[in-house]
Amino acid sequence: MFHTHRATRLLISLVVCAGWSATAARVWGQTAPQAVTSVPANREVGLAAWQQVYSVLTYPRCINCHTATNHPEQGDDRHPHLFNVVRGPEDKGVPGLNCATCHQSANADSTSVPGAHNWRLAPLSMKWQDLDDQILPSVQICESLTHNLSGPGILKHHEEEPLVLWAFQPGHRRDGTARSLPPLTHDEFVAATRTWVDAGTPCPQNP
């Protein structure tokens, strides 16, 4: 896809950095050079990877569910989800108007309703914008994320959570138009996450 451009840049930046980890090598499909000791990837590499992750987390359509509001949002323009849908006590809507009231375990192509296993909002601990609808700064999200989850936990979430996977293959609407995609492919997203985790999940400094 058109994301190759970014991926190439990432690859180059990794290559030029010293201390290329064995893990990173695995991602890129190359055999790791014989590592005598496990050297953590350097902080700059990790931070660069984090910026990649951040670009996905704060992509508008991701914020639709990773929202600070009491309701989901929808669409590229992030308008409030139609039909008065609310968050509910467990991020799954309310009885009578659950997420599952409309969203099933797979896309409904004939009716334009997206779907994936356990469709729901991200908990407020994973909100990526503030109540003024401003995207949270990189340092804040990084710290929030690492405060709530371990590195491996984050990686697992990015790699396996069906809703995350869905975001990268959101399918088409009934009128044939494709739903827009985040700035990285899923593989690139996971790779960047892994790099960041291997670097010890470094967070940018407070500006």
Add this chain to the structure above:
Amino acid sequence: MQTYNLTVNGERKKVPVDPSTPLLWVLRDDLKMTGTKYGCGIASCGACTVHLAGVATRSCVVPVSLVGDRPIVTIEGIGQDLVGRAVQEAWVSEDVVQCGYCQSGQIMGAVALLKGVPQPTDRNIEQSMGGNICRCGTYVRIRAAIKAASQQLHEGGTQ
């Protein structure tokens, strides 16, 4: 064309249909169960609400291919349920309906609400019923009927 085995109000039904057909139209046109209504086709009005494995579901946007083996309960069957019956009785005693077209969906929504929140506040009612349209505007009496049903269930215990 594919044959689906559906459980509707406790009965097994076999329907050969195009997999993309929304459950609403399988119920209405193939099973001739017209209690579930078509109001908009885009899940904006709730007239098509059924219960799928106990979850209030807008059948106009769920293709029959995604139903699986989850049991379906429609307005025709909700009266077999204690909460369903209480809601229907409250709807009658509170004289809720006007044209009545939206009320199958309103009742199915109200039953889901009362099963999840037996003693709903005004806010609970507004949130759970907030996606159902009544063009006649019977909202005031819908609120009263939900409260009446809640009261009746609360007093009646679990008979």
Add this chain to the structure above:
Amino acid sequence: MTAVVDSPTLALSRRSFLRVSATTAGGLIVSLYFDFPSAAQEAGPGKAKVYPPDAFVHIRRDGRIVIQVNRLEFGQGVQTSLPMILADEMDADWSQVVAELAPAADEYKDPVFGIQMVGGSGSIAHSFQQYRELGARTRAILVAAAAQQWRVAPEQCRTESSVVHGPGGRSAKYSDLADAAAHIAVPETAPLKNPADFRLIGKKTRRLDSRPKCDGSLKFGLDLDLPGMKVAMVAHPPVFGASPKSVDDKAARSVPGVVDVFEIPMVKGRAVAVVADKFWTAKQARDRLQINWDFSAVEREDSSQLWEKYKTLAATPGNVAVTRGDEKALDGIASDNRIIAEYEFPYLAHTPMEPLNTTIRFDGDRAEVWAGSQFQTIDQAAIAEVLGLKPNQVTFHTEMAGGGFGRRAVPDSHVQREAASIAKRFAGTPVKLIWAREDDVQGGYYRPMFMHRVEIGVSADGTPLAWKHVIVGQSLTAGTPFAAFTIKNGVDETAVEGVVDTHYDIPNFHISAHHPEVNVPVLWFRSVGHTHTAYVMETLIDELATRAKMDPIAYRRKLLNPDAKKLHGALTLMEKESAAWRANLPHGHAVGIACHESFETGVACAVDVSIEGNRPKIHRVTIAVDPGLAVNPLTVESQFQAGVCFGVSQLMAKGAITLKDGYVQQNNFDTYTPPYIMDAPTAVDVHIVPSTEAPSGCGEPPVPVISPAVANALSRLTGKRYRSLPLVTV
């Protein structure tokens, strides 16, 4: 609170949907019309039309009493209140009453309008006396039959709850007397009850149709299923009046289950019909049609261009609707003491919950129709015309309808004509035409766009001394048979009602109107002209009250003509019933007042409004009404509670139909949004002014008052005036 009468659960739902005729069900139903002249007598000069009771009431052997309702039930409750009237005079056992919606026939025409219809809030107003007389005359022959059997005088008998009681403790059930009664000539008149003796009329009575509407068993027109039935959908021109230039139907025809694809005429232009085995097939196929439309012969209207045109027109005097006093009175008033206000009202779509539909089976020399129609006589004639039949060759069944609000009363019968054009090609096969919600939102027949320009000269005491008012908007009735009654001096009454007949005493009063021709079909929308005129009047009156530093209720009381009894009564009752909460409003809440008379019913309301999330939150409405005698106070309460929830439609942020380059920009409830539960008032208490006057209407009167009342409350909260609807922001 008065006791509420339970209505029988005798099922409308149990009746066979394949209705044949009024004389149905082999021997069980005893007809009263054995000897009766078959046709209703035509009204001669000076003679009131006499209706045949046999067409309206059947007493069955099992005791059930089936009463025909001469108009569509679409939520307003006539299916209960009209039978109440007849049953009361007849002294029928209410628990045995079953109501049916009458098919199209002469006997069922509205006594005032002479066509079978529902609208203008006229059901009870026009048929109250009629149904009383029918009940009284039916009772008379039952008594006569008993008296004959017992060889006593009818005056010695009395009736109660479907039983005739005679001297010496004798009694006979109506169901047992029906055979004998069939041989007794029905009197043209019979004494009516003293209202003090009403048992049903005036009592809160639960609806007859509740239960089947709550268990999924009641069939609406859309639910109809007949053997061999096909479903039709139509691809309508996206610009009104256009026609297809070319149609590629290959993809459409390839959908399994499609029967045919072909062009049909529209009232204006042409469209493409798809006929299939069921809805989903028809919809898929219809959506796959590739049609190139020819727009060359039609005007492509655009809302912003229309507003500009209307603004220009509003600045010039139009055709005079009413004028009194001195037309130049305004000139003598200093500009400081003038209010100039321009109001904008967009197109509104009715969007009844049940999408439009009609089922027709054409049999060559006959046809059978099933439709939830507000206009049976007119629709029947239109269908007959398309099929090349006479109206009496078309059997027209009236189905229960899921709302209407005027949308099912269309002078050109366009939906019925579409259905007939399609059914004509499938002789012997019932064809159900369905309009999808998108067809409905985009299909026209809207409440027209209106602009008002008002110039008021205010006198020293704060009352309006001069009032110059120009109204600009399409005529609803021009070009229809109704025009003869509604258009005078180039002014369509339906565009100016609510202003020209105001009960406010305004000495120098000059109202005129322009009716531009626009390529958008328009139609009456619940309360018609009052939808916009009441908003203008009641917000301006409120503005005047604020200027005069007077309480808004007191100001209205002072300005209303003393003869406006119903309005005064409603205002006083509303004031009393709302006094306690008006005096105890929480911080951030405001009261809004409005009063308006429409369809001869006076209404006054007070609303409690705050602002939440940039929207008006209506916590409470106290509404008082004088509808003359309230036949079923429960229906009245229901109509007013629900009617105000309907009436806030035009305040919704997405409550407008707009056009751009000829295309309607909205297409479903996501883009044209009616009120949901949180948008509607939370609590509504209704108070009926006690009255023994003839009943007036309740269907439409709740609608005009609510949006100005809310706007008035908002004005108190924000200091702004809201002259352009919908309320996109507060």
